[in-house]
Amino acid sequence: xxxxxxxxxxxxxxxxxxxxxxxxxxxxxxxxxxxxxxxxxxxxxxxxxxxxxxxxxxxxxxxxxxxxxxxxxxxxxxxxxxxxxxxxxxxxxxxxxxxxxxxxxxxxxxxxxxxxxxxxxxxxxxxxxxxxxxxxxxxxxxxxxxxxxxxxxxxxxxxxxxxxxxxxxxxxxxxxxxxxxxxxxxxxxxxxxxxxxxxxxxxxxxxxxxxxxxxxxxxxxxxxxxxxxxxxxxxxxxxxxxxxxxxxxxxxxxxxxxxxxxxxxxxxxxxxxxxxxxxxxxxxxxxxxxxxxxxxxxxxxxxxxxxxxxxxxxxxxxxxxxxxxxxxxxxxxxxxxxxxxxxxxxxxxxxxxxxxxxxxxxxxxxxxxxxxxxxxxxxxxxxxxxxxxxxxxxxxxxxxxxxxxxxxx
Numbered sequence: 001x002x003x004x005x006x007x008x009x010x011x012x013x014x015x016x017x018x019x020x021x022x023x024x025x026x027x028x029x030x031x032x033x034x035x036x037x038x039x040x041x042x043x044x045x046x047x048x049x050x051x052x053x054x055x056x057x058x059x060x061x062x063x064x065x066x067x068x069x070x071x072x073x074x075x076x077x078x079x080x081x082x083x084x085x086x087x088x089x090x091x092x093x094x095x096x097x098x099x100x101x102x103x104x105x106x107x108x109x110x111x112x113x114x115x116x117x118x119x120x121x122x123x124x125x126x127x128x129x130x131x132x133x134x135x136x137x138x139x140x141x142x143x144x145x146x147x148x149x150x151x152x153x154x155x156x157x158x159x160x161x162x163x164x165x166x167x168x169x170x171x172x173x174x175x176x177x178x179x180x181x182x183x184x185x186x187x188x189x190x191x192x193x194x195x196x197x198x199x200x201x202x203x204x205x206x207x208x209x210x211x212x213x214x215x216x217x218x219x220x221x222x223x224x225x226x227x228x229x230x231x232x233x234x235x236x237x238x239x240x241x242x243x244x245x246x247x248x249x250x251x252x253x254x255x256x257x258x259x260x261x262x263x264x265x266x267x268x269x270x271x272x273x274x275x276x277x278x279x280x281x282x283x284x285x286x287x288x289x290x291x292x293x294x295x296x297x298x299x300x301x302x303x304x305x306x307x308x309x310x311x312x313x314x315x316x317x318x319x320x321x322x323x324x325x326x327x328x329x330x331x332x333x334x335x336x337x338x339x340x341x342x343x344x345x346x347x348x349x350x351x352x353x354x355x356x357x358x359x360x361x362x363x364x365x366x367x368x369x370x371x372x373x374x375x376x377x378x379x380x381x382x383x384x385x386x387x388x389x390x391x392x393x394x395x396x397x398x399x400x401x402x403x404x405x406x407x408x409x
Contacts, residue, residue, distance in 0.1 A: 002069060005034035005345065007077035007098065011043040011087045013051040016190060017164070017269040018084050018106045021140075023056035024165040028337055030065045034345075037077065039069045044090040069096075078348040080131065081138075085109075085123045091130045100348040103127060103135040104162050108147030111262045120153055136358050138162035142289035144266040149361070156360050158344075163290075164269050165337040168329045171246055171276035175321040176314075178253050183311040186216035186252040189270060191240050193221045194263040197300070200227040206258050206303045210234055213307065218248050245270075249277035253317070254307050256282045258300045271295065272332055275324035280317060282306060294327035296320070 006029060010022055029036045038061070042048055052058070060066060069075045073095065080098035082088065084106045109120050120137075127135050138158040139145040145161060178184075185207065189195040197203045203224060207215045209232035219240035220228075231237060238248070249255070255274035259265065268287060272294075275281050281295040288297050298306050310317050330336070346352045 002037060002067065002073070002075040003035070004037040004067070004075065004077040005079070006341075007037040007039060007069070007075060007080045007096065008083065009039045009041060009080060009087075009096070010083035011046060012038070012040050012053040012057045013046055013049075014043075014084075015054060017267070019054035019057055020269060021106070021164045022083055023054060023060055024167065025337070026057065026060040026066060027167070028165055028334055028341075030060065030063065031334075032338070032341075035067070036065070037067045037069050037075055039075070039094070039096060040071070041087045041091055043087040045086055079344055082127065082131075082135070085118050085120065088123045088126045088130065089118060091126055093132075094130050096131055098131070098133075098348075100344065100354075101127075101131055101133055101135045102138050102158065102162075102344070104138045104140065105144055105148070106140055106266060108139075108144050108264050108266050109151050109153070110147065110264075112264050113262055115262075120148075120151070120155065124155060139266075140164065141267045143264065143286060146289070147264060147266075152361075154361055156358050159357055159359050160340055160343070162340065163332050163336075164267055164272065165334065166269075166272050166276055166328060166332045168276040168325060168333060171273055172250055172278050174318070174325055175253070175278040176318045178311060178314065178317060179251070180214075182212055182214055183254060183307055184214045184216060184252045185254040185256045185307055186218070186248075187255055187257050187270070187274075188218035188240070188245060188248055191219050191221040193223050194260040195219075196221055196224050196260065197258055198260045198262075202258075202300065203228065205300050206256050207235070208232075208304060213304065216248070216252055218242060245273065246277065249274055249279055252279060253311070254282055255279040256303055256307070257287075258284055258303070265290075272328050275328045278321045278325060280310060280320045281324060292327060292331070294324040294331070 008022060008025070010018070012019060012022065026036070061068060075096050077096070077098040078100065080096060080101045081104055082102070083104045085103065086107070107117055109118060110116050124135065134156070136156045136158055137148070139148060140162050142161060145157070148157065197206070207217065211234065213234065215235045217235070218238040220237055255271065257268070257271055265287060268290060271281050271283060271287070271291060275294050281291070282303050283291065283295045283297055285297045287295065296306060310320065343357055347354050347357045
C-alpha cells in the first residue's frame with residue numbers, strides 16, 4: 001500500500017479555477033519534503049469522456065516528485081483533500097484511507113436566490129461511503145463560509161478558509177501609472193452567462209459605449225454577444241483564452257468585475273490574478289469579505305465614476321496597485337498556504353487537538369434548504385393525493401418507497 005503525507009483527489013480534467021488551484025497547490029507541495037499523491041475521479045459532470053487533464057496539473061506531474069495513484073489502488077495518507085463537492089455526486093467506493101479527510105468546497109451550496117448547486121447532505125453521504133469515514137468541510141473564502149452558515153449546515157469545518165494559492169510574481173508587477181492617456185478597463189472570464197451581467201443595459205453600465213474609457217473583454221458568453229450586437233468603437237473583445245491571461249491583464253488598468261445577480265462568487269480567482277498583475281480591481285461589496293483592502297467596492301452604477309476618479313490621480317492609482325498586490329500575496333501567497341498545510345498535518349499526526357483547527361456548528365434544528373423544503377412539500381402533497389385514491393396496500397407501499405427515495409436523493 002502506498003503511503004503519503006498529502007493525497008489530493010479530484011477530477012483533473014476540469015478547465016476552470018478548481019484545477020488551477022490544484023495545480024498551484026501541487027507546485028507548492030513539490031517545494032516541501034512531503035510525499036504527495038494524486039487520485040483522479042471521473043465526476044458525473046464529465047462522465048467517462050476522454051478529456052485530457054488540465055495542462056497545469058499535467059505540467060506539475062511531468063516535473064516529478066508526485067505519485068499518481070491508479071483507479072482502484074490502495075493508498076493511505078495523513079491528510080486526504082477532496083477538491084470540489086461536484087465530484088462526489090456520483091462516486092464508487094475507493095481503497096483510500098486517511099487520518100484526516102478534508103472536502104474543499106470550491107463552490108457555495110446555493111446561488112443568491114437559494115437554489116441548490118448541490119445537496120451537501122447527499123455529498124456528505126457519498127463521501128463517507130467512498131472514503132470510509134467522516135469529512136471536514138473547507139470553504140474557500142468567507143463568502144463561501146457564510147453560504148454554509150446561511151444554509152444552517154451542521155458539518156464540521158476547518159476554522160481557516162482553504163483559499164486559493166497564488167504566486168503573485170507569476171502575474172506581473174506593481175503599476176506606477178496608467179498604460180496610456182485614457183484608462184483601460186476590462187475583465188476576462190469563462191463564457192458562462194452567470195459570470196456576466198444579466199442584461200445589455202447592465203453590461204453597458206460598467207463597460208461604456210464610446211467616451212473617455214477603453215474597454216477590453218475576453219470570454220463573453222454567446223448570450224452577451226447577441227445582446228451587445230455591433231461592438232462600440234472603444235471596445236475590443238476576444239474569445240476565451242484567445243491570448244494568455246497574463247498578457248490580457250497587462251493590457252488593462254482596471255479589472256471591473258460585476259456579474260449576474262443570481263451568481264455567488266465563492267472566491268474569485270480572476271480577481272486575485274488581476275490584483276497580482278497590478279490592476280486596480282473594482283468589485284461588488286460582498287467580495288470585501290474575501291479581498292479586503294485589495295480592491296475598491298461599489299454598486300455597478302458607481303463603477304465608471306470610480307474609475308475616472310482614480311485615473312485622474314496617478315499617484316493614488318499607483319498606491320492602490322501596490323496595496324492590492326501586497327494584500328493578495330499576504331492572504332493567498334505561498335507562506336499563507338504552507339502555514340495552513342502544516343497546521344492541518346499537525347492535527348492529522350496528533351501533535352495538536354483536532355478542535356484546534358475544526359469548528360462544529362451548533363444548530364438548534366436540522367439543516368435544510370428552503371428550496372429543498374419546497375421540493376419535498378411538493379412531492380409529498382402530490383404523493384398524498386395519489387395515495388388517497390389507492391386501496392391495495394401493496395401499491396401504497398410502492399408509492400411510499402418511491403417518495404422516500406426522491407426526498408433522500
